[in-house]
Every structure is written in structure tokens, then in C-alpha cells.
Amino acid sequence: xxxxxxxxxxxxxxxxxxxxxxxxxxxxxxxxxxxxxxxxxxxxxxxxxxxxxxxxxxxxxxxxxxxxxxxxxxxxxxxxxxxxxxxxxxxxxxxxxxxxxxxxxxxxxxxxxxxxxxxxxxxxxxxxxxxxxxxxxxxxxxxxxxxxxxxxxxxxxxxxxxxxxxxxxxxxxxxxxxxxxxxxxxxxxxxxxxxxxxxxxxxxxxxxxxxxxxxxxxxxxxxxxxxxxxxxxxxxxxxxxxxxxxxxxxxxxxxxxxxxxxxxxxxxx
Amino acid sequence: xxxxxxxxxxxxxxxxxxxxxxxxxxxxxxxxxxxxxxxxxxxxxxxxxxxxxxxxxxxxxxxxxxxxxxxxxxxxxxxxxxxxxxxxxxxxxxxxxxxxxxxxxxxxxxxxxxxxxxxxxxxxxxxxxxxxxxxxxxxxxxxxxxxxxxxxxxxxxxxxxxxxxxxxxxxxxxxxxxxxxxxxxxxxxxxxxxxxxxxxxxxxxxxxxxxxxxxxxxxxxxxxxxxxxxxxxxxxxxxxxxxxxxxxxxxxxxxxxxxxxxxxxxxxxxxxxxxxxxxxxxxxxxxxxxxxxxxxxxxxxxxxx
Amino acid sequence: xxxxxxxxxxxxxxxxxxxxxxxxxxxxxxxxxxxxxxxxxxxxxxxxxxxxxxxxxxxxxxxxxxxxxxxxxxxxxxxxxxxxxxxxxxxxxxxxxxxxxxxxxxxxxxxxxxxxxxxxxxxxxxxxxxxxxxxxxxxxxxxxxxxxxxxxxxxxxxxxxxxxxxxxxxxxxxxxxxxxxxxxxxxxxxxxxxxxxxxxxxxxxxxxxxxxxxxxxxxxxxxxxxxxxxxxxxxxxxxxxxxxxxxxxxxxxxxxxxxxxxxxxxxxxxxxxxxxxxxxxxxxxxxxxxxxxxxxxxxxxxxxxxxxxxxxxxxxxxxxxxxxxxxxxxxxxxxxxxxxxxxxxxxxxxxxxxxxx
Numbered sequence: 001x002x003x004x005x006x007x008x009x010x011x012x013x014x015x016x017x018x019x020x021x022x023x024x025x026x027x028x029x030x031x032x033x034x035x036x037x038x039x040x041x042x043x044x045x046x047x048x049x050x051x052x053x054x055x056x057x058x059x060x061x062x063x064x065x066x067x068x069x070x071x072x073x074x075x076x077x078x079x080x081x082x083x084x085x086x087x088x089x090x091x092x093x094x095x096x097x098x099x100x101x102x103x104x105x106x107x108x109x110x111x112x113x114x115x116x117x118x119x120x121x122x123x124x125x126x127x128x129x130x131x132x133x134x135x136x137x138x139x140x141x142x143x144x145x146x147x148x149x150x151x152x153x154x155x156x157x158x159x160x161x162x163x164x165x166x167x168x169x170x171x172x173x174x175x176x177x178x179x180x181x182x183x184x185x186x187x188x189x190x191x192x193x194x195x196x197x198x199x200x201x202x203x204x205x206x207x208x209x210x211x212x213x214x215x216x217x218x219x220x221x222x223x224x225x226x227x228x229x230x231x232x233x234x235x236x237x238x239x240x241x242x243x244x245x246x247x248x249x250x251x252x253x254x255x256x257x258x259x260x261x262x263x264x265x266x267x268x269x
Numbered sequence: 270x271x272x273x274x275x276x277x278x279x280x281x282x283x284x285x286x287x288x289x290x291x292x293x294x295x296x297x298x299x300x301x302x303x304x305x306x307x308x309x310x311x312x313x314x315x316x317x318x319x320x321x322x323x324x325x326x327x328x329x330x331x332x333x334x335x336x337x338x339x340x341x342x343x344x345x346x347x348x349x350x351x352x353x354x355x356x357x358x359x360x361x362x363x364x365x366x367x368x369x370x371x372x373x374x375x376x377x378x379x380x381x382x383x384x385x386x387x388x389x390x391x392x393x394x395x396x397x398x399x400x401x402x403x404x405x406x407x408x409x410x411x412x413x414x415x416x417x418x419x420x421x422x423x424x425x426x427x428x429x430x431x432x433x434x435x436x437x438x439x440x441x442x443x444x445x446x447x448x449x450x451x452x453x454x455x456x457x458x459x460x461x462x463x464x465x466x467x468x469x470x471x472x473x474x475x476x477x478x479x480x481x482x483x484x485x486x487x488x489x490x491x492x493x494x495x496x497x498x499x500x501x502x503x504x505x506x507x508x509x510x511x512x513x514x515x516x517x518x519x520x521x522x523x524x525x526x527x528x529x530x531x532x533x534x535x536x537x538x539x540x541x542x543x544x545x546x547x548x549x550x551x552x553x554x555x556x557x558x559x560x561x562x563x564x565x566x567x568x569x570x571x572x573x574x
Numbered sequence: 575x576x577x578x579x580x581x582x583x584x585x586x587x588x589x590x591x592x593x594x595x596x597x598x599x600x601x602x603x604x605x606x607x608x609x610x611x612x613x614x615x616x617x618x619x620x621x622x623x624x625x626x627x628x629x630x631x632x633x634x635x636x637x638x639x640x641x642x643x644x645x646x647x648x649x650x651x652x653x654x655x656x657x658x659x660x661x662x663x664x665x666x667x668x669x670x671x672x673x674x675x676x677x678x679x680x681x682x683x684x685x686x687x688x689x690x691x692x693x694x695x696x697x698x699x700x701x702x703x704x705x706x707x708x709x710x711x712x713x714x715x716x717x718x719x720x721x722x723x724x725x726x727x728x729x730x731x732x733x734x735x736x737x738x739x740x741x742x743x744x745x746x747x748x749x750x751x752x753x754x755x756x757x758x759x760x761x762x763x764x765x766x767x768x769x770x771x772x773x774x775x776x777x778x779x780x781x782x783x784x785x786x787x788x789x790x791x792x793x794x795x796x797x798x799x800x801x802x803x804x805x806x807x808x809x810x811x812x813x814x815x816x817x818x819x820x821x822x823x824x825x826x827x828x829x830x831x832x833x834x835x836x837x838x839x840x841x842x843x844x845x846x847x848x849x850x851x852x853x854x855x856x857x858x859x860x861x862x863x864x865x866x867x868x869x870x871x872x873x874x875x876x877x878x879x880x881x882x883x884x885x886x887x888x889x890x891x892x893x894x895x896x897x898x899x900x901x902x903x904x905x906x907x908x909x910x911x912x913x914x915x916x917x918x919x920x921x922x923x924x925x926x927x928x929x930x931x
Contacts, residue, residue, distance in 0.1 A: 007474040008385040010484060016378040020459075023375075023452060024401040027412035030422050034415070086294040093291035098282030106292045109299045117513030117558055119530045120310070121303065123551045126537060127313050127544070128306035130323075147302045150295070166281040170630055171663035173650040175677030175728065179284055182651075185676075189667045201403075208405040211515050211530075215537065225407045232520070236415050244408040255403040259396055 028248060035241035052242035061231075065243060068227040072207055075142050075223065080202035083149035084157070087198055088191070090150075091158045092183070096166060113148040121148065122215035129216060136218030144216050145206040152205045153198035156262065160194025161187075193261050200258035204251055307555070314548035322542040332549035354532070354550070361528040362557075364443065364518075365511035368450035369458075372507045373500065375451075376458030380499075383459075384466040395463065402456040410516045413449055414440060417521075441523030449517030450507075457506035465499020498572070505565055509558050529554050580641075581606045581732050581764040582627065587636035589622050596622040598788045599636070604732070604766060605781075609758050611767045613775040614785035615811070620768045623785070624734050627766065628657045640731060651680070656725035657734040661741060662717050664709035670696070670720050671705040677728040695723040698757065715746050722754070726761060733758075735767045739774065751778055772812050776800065784808050804845045806929050809856040816862075816898050818855045822928065825850055830928050835894040838872050840921065844928035854929045859887070859901035861925035864917055871918030874898060876911045886910060890917060 035053075039046025056065055090110055094103070113121065125144045129136055168190065172182040210225035217226060224247060231240050284291075314332050316324040334340075339351040383394040401409065417423050417439040424436040439445050473495065477487040493500070515530030522528070529550065536547025582604040589597040597619045604610045612620035625631040627638055629650030637644045645653050656677065665673050671692055678688035696702050699719040709717055718738060725733060738754075739747045755778050758765045769775055775782050776796040784791045784799060784807075792804045803809035806817060820832045820840075830844050832855065842855070865871055874890040877897070881904075888900040888911065900919065911917055 007471060007478055007484065007487070010378070010381065010488065013378040013382045016375055017382040020375050020379040020455065021397065024398070024455065027409060027416045027452070028401065028404060030416050031408075031412040034422075086298060089291040090295050092284060093288045096281050096284045097288035097291065098285045100286075100288035100292075102292070103288065106295055109295055109304075112299055112303060115509075115558070115562055116303070116307065117509065117554055119513045119515055119533050120307070120551045120555045120558075123533060123537060123547060124306035124310040125302070127548065128302070128309050131309055131313075143302055147298055150299065165661070165663070166283045167659050167661065167663040168665060169283050170628075170650070171657070171659055171665070171724075172676065173283070174628055174655075174657045175724070176651045176680035177676070178651055179649075181680065183284070186665055204403050208403075208407075210405075210407045225405060228411070229407055232411050232414075236411060240411070241415070244405075244411065248404050248408055251404045252400060255400055256396075263392070 031241050032245045032248065035238065035245040037238060052238045053246075055239045056242050056246070059239060061239065064222065064227060065224070068222040068224045071138060071141075071221065072223040072225075075138065075145055076203045076206035078142055079145035079149050079206045080153070080199050082146050083153040083202045084195060084199040086146075087150055087153035087157050087202075088195060090154060091161045092187075094158060095161045096169075096187075110154050111151055114151045118211045122212040125212060126215040136216055137221050140216040140218065141213050141221070141223065144212050145209060148209070148212065149202035149206055153202040156197040156201065156258075157191065157194045160191055160197075164190050197258045197262045200254050200261075204254050207247075208251070310548045311552055314545055314552050316545050318543045318545045320542065322537070322544060324544050329545075332543075332545035335546055336549055336553070357527055357532050358529060358553070358557075360526075361512055361530075364446055364526070364528060365450065365508050365514075368447050368454070368511045369504050369508045371447065371451045372455050372458040373504060376455060376503060377462055377500065380459045380462035380466050384463055384469070391467075395460070398456050398459050406453060406516055409452065410449055410520050413452055414445075414520050417445060417448070440521060441526070443522075443526055445521040446518050446526045446528070449521040450511045450514055453514065453517055454507040454510055457510070458503040461502040461506060462496065462499045465496040465502075469496055498569070501565065501568075505561060509561060512558065513554055579606045580604070581608075582766070583637075583639040583642075584623070584627075585637045585639065587623070587626060587638060588634045589619070589626055589631055590634040591632075596631075596788055597626070600785075600788075600790055601636075602783050602790060602793055604764055607762045607764055608780040609755065609765045609767065609778055611769060611775040611779040611782045612785060613769055613772060613782050614791075615770055617787075618785040619788040620770075620785050621736055624657075624736055624766060624768050627653075627732070628655060628734055629653050654728075654730055655732045655734055656728060656730040657736060658718075658721045658725050658738045660736045660738065662709075662721035662738075664717055664720055664724070666708065666710055668708075669705065670701065670707050670709065670712070673709065673720060674724045674727050677724065681728055692723075692727055695727045696720075698726070698760070699723045714742050715750065718742060718750065722757070726757075726763070730763065732764045732766060735765060737768055737770070739769070740771075747774075754778065776812075784811065786811070802843070802845075802927060803856060803929065806854055806856075809927070809929060814859055814899065814901075816857045816859060817929075818857065818892075818896060818898070820853050820855045820928070822848065822850045822853045832928060834872055834921075835892050835896060836872050838870070840923065840926065842923050842926040842928060845930055847930050848928050849930070855926050856929050857921055857926045859899045860885075861922065862898075862900045863920045863922075864888070864900060864902060864911065865920050867916050867918040871920050874917050874919050876913050876915050876917060878913060879910055881910075888917075890919070 036048050036050065037045055038049035038051065056062065090106070094107065121144075125140070126136075129140050134140060164187065168186050169182040172186045173179065177185060208225065210229060213223050214226050214229065217223065222230070224243070228240055228243065231237065313324055315328055315330065317327040317329050317331065319325050335351070336354045337351055338348040340346050340348050379398070383391055383398070386394060415421055419436045419438055419440065424433075427433045428436065469492065473491055474487050477491045478484075482490065513530050514528065515534055518526055518528040519531050519534075533547050533550050533554070536543045536550070580603045584600060584602050584604070587597055587600045588595065600619070600623060612623060614620045622631050626633050629645070629648060633646040636646075638646045640653070640655070665676070668676070671689065674692035674695060675685075675688040678691055679685070683691070693702065693705065696705055699722055701716060701719055701723065704712060704716065709720060712720065718741070721738065739750055742750060751774060767778065776799075779796055781793065781795055782799050783793045786807050792799060792808045794802070799808060800812055803812065809815045810817065818834060820834055822830045822832045824831050825844065825848055828844065829841050830848050830850070830853075831839065831841050832853065833839055834855070840855075867873055872892065874892050876888060876890050878889045880887040880889070884904055885901050886904055888902060890898050890900060892898055898919070
């Protein structure tokens with residue numbers, strides 16, 4: 001008896017999926033492997049070694065990377081915190097306050113940073129800061145990051161809020177909670193997974209940005225991506241692979257965290 | 270009764286009257302630090318350039334004139350169409366388009382494959398696809414360059430296995446740029462297509478099979494038309510950032526593969542320093558992108574009606 | 575109108591959202607300690623009215639007076655009424671005890687007092703042992719009781735219940751009905767109960783308000799509503815009924831004289847506003863008896879029958895082709911009339927009711 005035809009199966013789709021994953025992961029895996037290469041030649045394998053990691057933390061370029069890392073993480077922390085707060089307020093306005101003038105325009109505004117090409121945002125920000133006489137530096141990077149982090153923080157927060165029926169807050173108000181108490185005691189605790197997930201995504205996006213940062217950073221100020229870019233202009237050196245692998249690890253850990261937080265939130269309800 | 274209203278906004282009014290107040294930070298930050306800058310960029314594109322960066326506040330069309338017309342070395346010849354910059358834009362559109370096509374050819378089967386797995390393993394597969402997107406784009410592009418260099422691991426592997434006898438010269442080619450773009454934005458294709466395929470009603474395929482259609486015919490006549498909105502969304506999400514991409518063409522390409530991103534960057538960061546011209550090029554890019562997005566939005570509302 | 579036994583006085587309330595009017599001039603009184611039900615099909619405005627009382631919908635026009643005080647302008651958290659929500663809306667991040675304490679704490683009770691009161695109410699709903707559980711760890715029936723306890727704890731002046739049984743399965747629903755009614759009697763609090771289930775309404779309520787399309791159709795005791803419907807909607811919505819076109823020749827002393835399609839004459843009770851002319855006669859299927867065709871019966875032809883165990887439904891046709899449903903008890907002696915056979919139907923004067931639209 002012939003097997004029934006599976007309407008969901010197409011020959012080759014599995015192979016293409018595997019190809020897709022190989023293309024996505026091969027460069028990252030290879031660089032991670034080579035960052036442990038003992039040899040100075042970046043293509044010959046000379047045995048397992050951590051020396052490039054020591055180089056990152058104590059080699060000649062260590063102070064530069066340390067300063068860049070501090071800038072990167074400080075800016076990411078600040079931008080993600082502010083963006084998350086702003087996005088939470090916006091999500092409440094969007095999902096819990098009925099209609100008001102400018103609601104549709106507000107939604108468009110939230111998504112605007114996703115629609116304007118990065119290079120255009122970069123150029124526009126540079127022109128803006130220079131024209132108003134704002135000195136480019138950490139502050140300008142922070143502001144620019146804050147703006148493009150907002151939609152990334154907004155997406156999971158808004159999705160979560162939409163999935164929480166407002167009957168919880170209605171029940172709270174029915175039980176004599178003021179609107180502010182209903183928000184603080186009921187909605188906010190239920191929002192935690194969405195807010196955390198939004199914060200982590202905003203943090204990663206800020207940590208990853210190169211193009212806009214490169215335009216608004218000002219002379220002498222570096223973040224990790226701009227420092228790395230400056231170094232690879234002279235060729236890919238093994239210490240860059242080590243620092244890339246570290247940064248890659250941070251991103252993967254944060255995204256995984258965000259994913260599990262989001263899932264935990266889903267399964268709880 | 271708090272049902273979901275169109276536009277994703279719920280009708281809930283539990284904190285009624287607070288909307289504008291809560292939305293204020295959005296208007297302040299995105300309004301001042303994104304809308305205003307874009308407006309100022311538009312203004313700058315009509316100003317006179319100052320050598321070594323900056324502008325002189327004199328109104329002129331010089332930047333756009335320089336973009337579209339060639340008036341000879343001293344600017345006194347009758348204007349001819351200047352093909353250099355239009356060419357760069359055209360090449361960018363072509364490169365971004367090819368990257369989009371490749372993404373679709375690989376992304377659709379991937380999305381389909383994931384959507385037909387058991388429901389409990391699908392999130393895991395999707396997560397696997399999205400992780401690379403969250404890894405620093407610069408690092409990913411540098412990694413790709415490292416992998417495909419003349420003396421990189423890919424060539425070494427191919428030489429060692431005897432597939433080739435001479436190293437493939439991949440860096441600085443159009444192919445490398447397309448590969449870089451494809452690699453950068455592939456997750457953007459998979460996710461919306463997946464969302465569409467996941468909602469696809471498989472009994473449609475059964476009905477088609479019942480009416481003598483084989484799987485590939487069903488794909489062409491039933492599945493693709495039904496999931497088309499997801500495919501279009503995916504194509505836009507890959508095409509738009511590819512068009513203005515900077516890192517992939519800059520690191521993986523060379524002079525021959527110069528794209529819009531590098532052209533604009535050069536006006537501000539490079540020695541050529543011509544701010545009004547850079548602003549004008551950015552305006553043209555923005556116009557193309559917004560045009561694509563508006564066209565899409567228009568088509569979508571027409572479908573919904 | 576200031577009777578002291580009125581808990582809630584709903585006075586010509588209109589609710590409008592955009593251009594949709596959900597409530598048209600709705601008026602009713604809910605008495606102290608009574609089990610009052612708002613009954614109607616979905617979209618009839620019953621939930622909107624309940625939410626108007628709770629404060630979640632606007633009262634566009636009119637007033638809602640709680641013991642004489644107009645509460646329509648007050649926000650929900652300032653109204654001394656509590657609601658049992660349809661899906662219960664138990665706070666998932668709090669324990670059962672914390673849920674029940676929530677309202678008490680908001681009213682300024684100390685933690686200790688609140689906990690004491692909460693345990694008391696949890697005992698009332700027989701959930702004393704579940705205080706430390708999370709709502710998600712409870713069964714549907716237990717969640718329903720937590721919701722009830724939570725809204726009873728602050729001792730509201732009126733308890734509002736928005737289809738609280740609809741999420742339970744049939745067996746459980748029947749048990750909970752009895753329990754709910756018992757708790758209502760013990761606490762003496764007026765319950766306003768919203769449902770679309772007429773059986774639920776008939777078995778539990780002291781009085782019922784039947785609503786349709788934003789209008790109140792009739793207010794009365796379950797018996798009034800079933801036996802003396804005021805209009806076609808009520809007769810049709812509550813239970814099964816036959817609506818026959820009749821000719822009314824005269825109305826005297828509230829009792830009209832009318833002629834049935836087959837020419838049979840009848841004198842029966844009528845809705846208050848019955849007048850001479852054309853009208854509709856409502857006859858419940860179980861109040862028709864089957865006899866041999868005779869002078870004083872309504873002639874009908876059997877079309878089909880449906881066997882229902884305790885009863886048998888006879889589908890028949892009157893002489894003018896109008897269908898009529900007759901319900902006969904499945905007794906040992908009753909033979910099922912064959913399809914196509916002629917019957918005489920007997921309608922007692924007290925069993926039928928003349929309606930106006």
C-alpha cells in the first residue's frame with residue numbers, strides 16, 4: 001500500500017532550512033572557534049588557547065576596549081531603561097485609555113524609527129546635533145539610542161498588554177482600588193514578563209548599534225562596535241575575534257533570557 | 270465590552286482621559302530627536318556646502334543638481350544627465366532586490382518547514398532563526414568576511430577537499446555583498462512568512478489535492494496566493510534595510526560595489542565632505558523607502574476593504 | 575418614589591456609545607435582599623446595564639440611585655457595589671487569600687482584620703483550606719467561589735453577577751445554582767444576576783427583567799413571566815410556545831373574545847393592552863390536550879412526531895396550514911397518533927394568552 005501523500009511536505013524544504021541555518025550560524029561558529037586559536041596567523045590552527053582573551057583584557061589595546069565597553073554598557077542600560085518606561089506609558093495609552101486625538105499618529109510615531117533607514121537617521125541626527133550646537137559625545141549617543149530603542153521595547157510590552165484583559169483592572173477598581181492602585185497592584189505585576197522582555201531587546205539593540213553611533217559619537221568617544229570597526233579596517237585580528245565572541249555571548253544570553261521570560265509569562269496565564 | 274478594535278488598539282478605557290499625557294514622552298522624544306532631525310536634514314539638502322564639512326546658510330538646489338546633472342568641470346556646459354549617482358542608486362536597488370529574492374527562495378521553505386513542525390517545537394525553531402538577528406550586525410559581517418576571504422576557512426576547506434584547486438576570490442564582489450545582505454536580513458523574511466503560513470488552513474491543501482492537484486501545483490495556485498501578504502511583508506522588511514545598508518557593502522564589497530549607504534557616509538565621514546549633497550542623497554533614499562512603504566500600506570487597506 | 579425597601583432605583587437610563595444606543599430609557603427597581611435577574615439574548619443590553627451599575631459604562635442619560643443616592647457620576651472604586659465577573663478576573667499573581675483581602679485592604683482594613691474577614695467569607699463558600707493556593711491551581715467551580723467570596727468580603731450593598739455560571743459545565747452549573755441562591759439568602763444582600771439562560775433565571779430569581787435590543791420587555795416573578803407574558807418576544811424567548819393568529823371581536827373585563835383559525839371561539843386572559851382586531855394567541859405546547867375531533871376542538875393534522883423520552887412532541891398543522899406544536903406526556907396509555915391522522919386539539923381558557931406585539 002502506498003503511503004498517503006503528505007500535503008505539508010515538499011521535497012527539499014528540509015534541506016533548504018538546514019542550509020538557512022548553516023548560512024546563519026557558520027560565520028559565528030567559525031569566528032568563535034578561531035578566537036581560541038593559539039597561532040597569530042588567523043587561518044592556521046595552532047592549538048587551543050585563551051591568549052586572545054587575555055589580550056583583550058590586559059593587552060596593549062585593553063584600555064581602549066575597556067573604555068568602549070563601559071560606554072557601551074552604560075548607554076545601553078540608560079537607553080533601555082528610559083525607552084522601556086516611555087514604551088510602557090505609550091502601551092497603556094494605546095491599550096487602556098480608549099480613543100483620544102492623535103492616537104493613530106502616535107502609533108505611527110512609535111514605529112517611525114523602524115521605517116526610516118538607519119543611514120538616514122544617522123545623517124539626520126548628526127546634522128541636528130551640530131546645528132543646535134549640541135556637543136557630540138556620550139550624551140548624543142544616549143539620546144539617539146533612546147529614540148531607536150523605543151519601538152523595540154514597545155513591541156513585546158504592547159503585545160503583552162493586549163493579551164491581558166482589562167477585567168483584572170476592572171475587578172480591582174470594583175474592589176475600591178483607585179486607577180493608580182489598579183495599575184500598580186494589578187496591571188504592572190502582570191506586565192513584568194513583557195516589560196523585562198522589552199527592556200532586554202532594547203538593551204541588545206543599543207549594544208549592537210554601529211551606524212548611528214558612528215555618526216553622533218564625536219571624536220575620541222568609542223563604543224564597542226565603533227572600536228571594533230576601527231580595528232577591522234586594518235584587518236581582522238585574533239583579539240577582535242575574541243571580543244566579538246564575548247559580545248556574541250552577551251547577546252545570545254540576553255536574547256535567550258528574554259525568550260524564556262516571555263514564555264514563562266505566557267504559560268502562567 | 271473590551272473587544273479588540275482594528276489597528277491592534279483595544280477599546281478598553283480603563284484609564285480614560287490619560288491618553289495624551291501618557292503619550293507625551295513619545296511625542297517629545299521621537300518628535301524632537303527624530304522628526305526634527307529629518308526636517309533639518311531636508312533643509313540642509315537645500316543649503317550651500319562648506320568645504321571640509323558643514324554648510325553655509327544660503328538656499329540652493331546645487332545638491333540635487335549635482336546628483337542628477339553633469340554641467341562639466343567648471344559648471345558652464347549645458348546640463349547632461351549625470352549617471353554616476355543614479356547608477357549607484359540603481360545598483361543599490363538591484364543588489365537589495367537580489368538579496369530579497371535569495372531571502373525569499375530560502376526563507377519561504379524555511380518558514381514552511383517550521384510551520385509544519387509539531388506546535389511545541391515551533392518556538393524553538395523560530396528562536397534558532399532569530400538568534401543571529403540579535404547578534405551584533407558588525408560582528409556578523411566581520412565574521413562573514415573572515416569566513417569567505419581568499420585565505421579564509423571556506424577556501425581552505427574547499428581546497429583541502431579538492432572541490433577547487435585555486436582559492437575562490439569572493440570578497441569585493443557583488444556576490445559577497447548580496448550574501449552579506451541576505452545574511453543580515455534573512456530573519457526578517459522568515460518571521461512574517463512564518464506568521465502567514467502558520468495561519469494557513471491546511472484543509473485548503475487537502476481540498477486542492479482532492480481536486481487532482483499535486484503538491485507543487487497546490488503551492489503555486491493555492492498556498493502562495495493565500496500567504497502572499499506575509500511574503501510581501503517579508504520582502505519589504507528585507508528590501509528596505511538592504512537598500513540603505515552600510516556595513517555589508519563597506520566591509521564585503523569594494524569600489525565596484527559602492528552602494529547608497531557608503532555614498533552618504535562618505536559625504537559626512539570621508540574626505541569628500543559635502544553635507545548638502547549627503548543630505549540630498551539621504552532625502553532621495555528616504556523618499557524611495559517611504560514610497561515603498563506607502564504603496565504597501567495602500568495595497569493592504571485595499572485588500573482589507 | 576422613595577420606598578425604603580428599594581436598593582437600586584434605575585431611572586430612565588440611556589447608554590450610548592458612538593451612535594449605537596445600547597440602553598433605551600431603561601427603568602426598574604431592585605428591592606433589598608432580592609435575587610433579581612436580567613435575562614435576554616446576547617446583545618440585549620443586560621450586561622451593559624450591569625456595567626452601568628458597577629461604573630464601567632457611562633450613563634448617557636438618566637440616573638442610578640443606590641438607596642436614594644445617585645451613583646452614576648461616581649467612578650467604580652467609589653461605588654459600594656461589587657461584581658462577580660464572567661471569567662472571574664481573579665488576580666493570577668496573588669493567592670486566593672490575597673485576592674479576597676484586596677477589596678478590604680483598599681477600604682482601609684488592617685491586614686489582620688482583612689485576613690480574619692477573608693477567612694470567614696472563604697469558609698462561607700467552603701474554600702477555607704485553599705487560602706494559600708493560586709487561582710490557577712483551582713478548578714473552574716472553585717475559582718467561581720473565590721470570585722464570589724472576593725466580592726462578598728467587603729459586604730457590598732448590592733452584588734452584581736455577570737453570567738457567573740456560563741464558564742462551568744452543565745452538571746456543576748446546576749449544583750452551583752442551589753448554592754448561590756443559598757448564599758444569597760444567608761447574606762441577605764441583593765443580587766443582580768445577568769444571564770441568557772432562561773432556566774437559570776426561572777429557577778433562581780425572585781424577579782426577572784426580560785430585556786431585548788436595549789428595551790425592558792417585562793419585569794415580574796418567574797411565574798408571571800412564564801405564564802403571563804406581556805408580548806410576543808417574552809412568550810417566545812421564555813420556554814416554547816405556539817403563536818397563533820387570531821381575530822379579536824371584543825374585549826370586556828380584560829378578557830377578549832376571539833376566534834381561532836379553524837373557527838373555534840375562545841375567551842382567555844390577555845396582556846394589559848389587548849384591543850379588538852388582529853392579535854396573537856400564545857399557547858404553551860404542554861397546555862394543549864389531544865382529543866378526538868369534535869365541535870369544540872381545534873382541528874389539526876399530524877405531520878410528524880419527535881420522541882423525547884419523558885415527552886413526545888407532536889408537530890401538527892392547523893386547517894389554514896399554520897404549524898402547531900403539542901407536547902404530550904409519555905404515559906403508558908398514550909398512543910402516538912399516526913402521521914396524517916386528524917386530531918382535535920383542546921385549549922383550556924386559562925392556558926392561552928392573547929398578546930399584542
